[in-house]
Amino acid sequence: MTVLAIYVGLILVAWAITRFALAPLTSVDDFTRRKTVTFGDESAVRASRAASVFSVLAIFLIWGAFTGSRLTPLHAPEAWRMAPIWLPPPEAVWGRVVTIASDGYRNFTLFEHLIASIWRVVGGFLAGALLGIPLGFAMGLNGFLRGWFDPIVEFMRPVPPLALIPLVIIWFGIDEKAKIILLFLASLWIMAIAARAGVAGVKLSKVHAAYSLGASRWQVLRYVILPNALPDIFTGARVAMGVCWGTVVAAELVAAERGAGMMIMVASRFMSTDIVIMGVILIGIIGYGIDMLMRIAERKLAPWKGRG
Numbered sequence: 001m002t003v004l005a006i007y008v009g010l011i012l013v014a015w016a017i018t019r020f021a022l023a024p025l026t027s028v029d030d031f032t033r034r035k036t037v038t039f040g041d042e043s044a045v046r047a048s049r050a051a052s053v054f055s056v057l058a059i060f061l062i063w064g065a066f067t068g069s070r071l072t073p074l075h076a077p078e079a080w081r082m083a084p085i086w087l088p089p090p091e092a093v094w095g096r097v098v099t100i101a102s103d104g105y106r107n108f109t110l111f112e113h114l115i116a117s118i119w120r121v122v123g124g125f126l127a128g129a130l131l132g133i134p135l136g137f138a139m140g141l142n143g144f145l146r147g148w149f150d151p152i153v154e155f156m157r158p159v160p161p162l163a164l165i166p167l168v169i170i171w172f173g174i175d176e177k178a179k180i181i182l183l184f185l186a187s188l189w190i191m192a193i194a195a196r197a198g199v200a201g202v203k204l205s206k207v208h209a210a211y212s213l214g215a216s217r218w219q220v221l222r223y224v225i226l227p228n229a230l231p232d233i234f235t236g237a238r239v240a241m242g243v244c245w246g247t248v249v250a251a252e253l254v255a256a257e258r259g260a261g262m263m264i265m266v267a268s269r270f271m272s273t274d275i276v277i278m279g280v281i282l283i284g285i286i287g288y289g290i291d292m293l294m295r296i297a298e299r300k301l302a303p304w305k306g307r308g
Contacts, residue, residue: 124183136195161186187240194236198229
């Protein structure tokens, strides 16, 4: 049985599952269902689960068909049987996952490597959000503070976090604190700009309506400005989390004993491509999982997004 037949079979199974098992679970809320105009309205767009499943399987289909897989037919073109050192087949990467999960890599198990990276990313992101969101609100609500911090934020925003590694090492050393600070700087400016954009997007008519009803400045902030800014804050949080995951690989170059990025960098020195691909896939899966959690939180905390 060729690898093509296997993946085609998986695609058919996935289609059956998404068509008959998951379809009843996919529901559109009444607000979207009552719409007469949906084209151009982001709130009316729902991701197709079947398309997502097929997309993932298609990637593995191409990967398995064009690598030196044991399942590749012998009569396949030579270009299909690439050297494993450049692109190992899927089963080789999966074998690495099983091996490292049981035996470990560089004195730590796969779980410990992943937990170390997650801890650094989440810690740096939360620190950046805790400071960046209030900073963005201050810049959006006060002219003096906006004039004071705007040059700093706009100057630091385009500076890549990787360029700050030498300064972080000089000022904070090479321990765990330095890695958290680097990730903190990666998310701080993004969260500040997202919060500022959210405040700037509040309709003035809503603020006037709140004041006309006798609301105080704190109540306007709590019940008008913050809810309207939440969608932009969540968008910024998703972007910042992605940047943090992209930065953690470089952050773990600084004398890290464990971490997904550390595995990738060490494996690259020994040309262990299967470990590199394994690390990339795991980082992508974890990052995607965190992004899905943020989407769920956004739907729960800001269900009014896109509804005017």
